[in-house]
Amino acid sequence: MIVIVGAGPAGIAAALQVREFGLAFTVIDDNPTAGGQIWRGDADRTRMLGGELRTGTRVLSIDAAAHTLLVEDADGARWVPYSKLILATGSRELLLPFPGWTLPGVFGAGGLQALVKSGLKVGGKRVVVAGTGPLLLAVAALLRAKGANVRLIAEQAPVSALAGFAAALLRRPAKLLQGAGLGWSLAGVPYLPNCWVTSAEGAGQVERVTLRRGAKTLTEECDYAAIGYGLVPNDELRTLAGDSEDVIVAETGDVEYAWLAGEAAGYRAAGRPLDESALVAARAFDAALQGAFALRPELRELAAPETLVCRCEDVSYARLAAWGSFRAAKLQTRCGMGPCQGRVCGAAVRFLFGWPDTSVRPPAFPARIASLAIQEPVTNGDKL
Ligand SMILES: Cc1cc2nc3c(=O)[nH]c(=O)nc-3n(C[C@H](O)[C@H](O)[C@H](O)COP(=O)(O)OP(=O)(O)OC[C@H]3O[C@@H](n4cnc5c(N)ncnc54)[C@H](O)[C@@H]3O)c2cc1C
Numbered sequence: 001m002i003v004i005v006g007a008g009p010a011g012i013a014a015a016l017q018v019r020e021f022g023l024a025f026t027v028i029d030d031n032p033t034a035g036g037q038i039w040r041g042d043a044d045r046t047r048m049l050g051g052e053l054r055t056g057t058r059v060l061s062i063d064a065a066a067h068t069l070l071v072e073d074a075d076g077a078r079w080v081p082y083s084k085l086i087l088a089t090g091s092r093e094l095l096l097p098f099p100g101w102t103l104p105g106v107f108g109a110g111g112l113q114a115l116v117k118s119g120l121k122v123g124g125k126r127v128v129v130a131g132t133g134p135l136l137l138a139v140a141a142l143l144r145a146k147g148a149n150v151r152l153i154a155e156q157a158p159v160s161a162l163a164g165f166a167a168a169l170l171r172r173p174a175k176l177l178q179g180a181g182l183g184w185s186l187a188g189v190p191y192l193p194n195c196w197v198t199s200a201e202g203a204g205q206v207e208r209v210t211l212r213r214g215a216k217t218l219t220e221e222c223d224y225a226a227i228g229y230g231l232v233p234n235d236e237l238r239t240l241a242g243d244s245e246d247v248i249v250a251e252t253g254d255v256e257y258a259w260l261a262g263e264a265a266g267y268r269a270a271g272r273p274l275d276e277s278a279l280v281a282a283r284a285f286d287a288a289l290q291g292a293f294a295l296r297p298e299l300r301e302l303a304a305p306e307t308l309v310c311r312c313e314d315v316s317y318a319r320l321a322a323w324g325s326f327r328a329a330k331l332q333t334r335c336g337m338g339p340c341q342g343r344v345c346g347a348a349v350r351f352l353f354g355w356p357d358t359s360v361r362p363p364a365f366p367a368r369i370a371s372l373a374i375q376e377p378v379t380n381g382d383k384l
Contacts, residue, residue: 001026002269003069003080005059005237006088007049008036010250010262014086015049017266028071030058030365036090037110038255040117060371061362062237064244070362070374077371084269087238088250088262091231094347096295097309097317098302100200100209101227109228113139116146123147128209128220130154130197131228132293134254137182139226140189150186151220154195154211156229157293162193165292172285174256198302200225212298229295232347236364254289257282300352309352310345312338317352326355339366 002018004011007029018025027034032055035042046053060077061070068079093108100106107115109131116122126149129140140150155162169176195213200206208221233252241247248268251261260279267274303309305318313334323329326336326349335349336342336357341364346357363372 001082002084002086003028003082004086004088005029005069006036006090006250007031007034007045007053007055008088008090008252008258009038009255010090010252010258010265011036011086011088012045012048013259013262014088014250014266014269015052015262017263018269019052021266021270021272023270025052027053028057028059028069029053029055032056036258037114040114058365058367059237060364060367062240062247064241064247067246070371072367072371077368077374079374083246085241085244085247086250086262086265086269087241087247088252088258088265089234089237090252090258091233092343094229094232094351095227095344096229096299096302096348096351097307098197098199099304099307100202100206102308102311103200103202103206104204105202105206105223106200106225106227109136109139109226110231111228112224112226113142116142121146122224124149125223126151126221127224127226128152128154128197128211128222129226130156130195130209130211131226131230132156132295133228133230134179134182134289134293135228135231137179137186139228141182141185143226144186144189148224150189151222152190152192153186154197154213155191155193156196156296156299157193158296159193161292161294165288168285168288168292175285196296196299196302197225197227229299229351230290230293236360239360240362240364251283253282253286257286295351303352309348310335310338310342312340312345315345320349320353326350326353326357327359329355330359341366 002025004014004027007027015027033041034045039045057073059069068081093110095108128151129136140153144150197209198212199210209225211218238249248265250265252258260282264279303317307317315333315335319333320329329335
């Protein structure tokens with residue numbers, strides 16, 4: 001049985017490909033429906049996978065030597081065997097700490113998008129969208145379509161980098177058209193390159209943000225601030241799997257790239273040869289995007305000594321700066337050891353201090369004690 005973790009575009013593409021080859025598969029996703037980040041809650045995608053989809057199910061660990069996964073759902077936990085495993089676990093947003101970032105009303109850009117897709121009403125709300133990357137445009141367009149008053153979009157990348165990216169767009173007409181469509185739907189909303197939020201203020205809720213643009217400082221009143229600094233791959237399971245030949249990692253990126261990567265993973269799982277030219281082109285475009293929207297060093301200086309970096313365990317920047325590695329900081333401050341297990345602060349700490357997190361251990365997600373007590377993988381035909 002081929003097991004696919006993740007029912008976003010990459011996982012769906014992998015599943016459809018494997019189905020086309022006539023092979024048995026199961027898709028596991030921790031969300032209530034298929035679709036991943038971009039098609040969140042889309043009933044059609046869920047129907048597309050039919051009975052082979054297990055939602056509300058989270059993979060906690062992998063024993064690659066035994067070809068088994070530890071999964072947990074509402075009914076409990078169990079070890080599930082696989083012949084080939086496709087990891088299509090996507091990415092999460094990078095949030096960087098700055099004074100006021102923990103105020104209610106300050107969200108990740110994709111985070112606010114996800115809440116709006118799940119029903120949060122933003123009609124009439126004044127929103128500042130900031131951070132970096134094309135996701136800011138998609139978020140701003142959605143907010144506007146839902147009636148929000150998008151005050152401005154602050155893009156940290158300099159104009160020169162954006163011009164370079166525009167040149168790469170010229171070689172991808174579909175993307176160019178998509179960008180033009182977003183630009184049209186955001187007509188009248190100021191788009192400020194070379195600009196980033198330095199602080200958020202308000203009494204118990206964000207009321208305004210301060211931004212830096214070159215040598216200038218500006219202030220914008222708002223009800224919500226949606227601030228995201230790009231994406232970080234969810235690679236915990238990949239790390240736990242090690243170098244196993246039967247584990248295939250589907251790369252992630254924008255929806256087209258993720259789809260192609262998922263298809264390629266399906267081919268690899270089935271042992272079929274694939275013409276990878278479209279995937280190679282998508283990878284090259286992604287590299288251009290990463291280069292254009294690389295984070296500027298000034299963002300490392302946003303946090304004040306007292307700014308919380310790990311909001312689960314209330315660890316400030318100053319407390320972290322005293323240590324020389326993420327491991328030492330974890331041991332001494334509990335940074336990254338709270339409910340999010342370093343999913344938010346881990347990537348921030350990597351950017352701020354250059355510390356990689358080398359301490360991925362099972363369970364990959366917070367789990368029930370009873371789930372951890374299941375010690376032995378069952379490899380004799382256990383079904384999901
Ligand atoms: C918040 C956010 C918003 C985004 N919005 C856009 C957008 O508007 N436009 C755009 O082009 N791109 C957007 N992206 C980028 C987006 O990730 C890709 O476009 C696309 O969704 C990638 O598809 P994927 O299948 O690789 O990953 P995803 O869509 O992220 O799917 C991965 C799935 O795997 C599941 N998963 C991960 N780990 C486990 C586990 N251990 N157990 C069980 N399930 C697991 C996740 O819950 C998720 O459903 C967004 C990304 C984020 C983080």
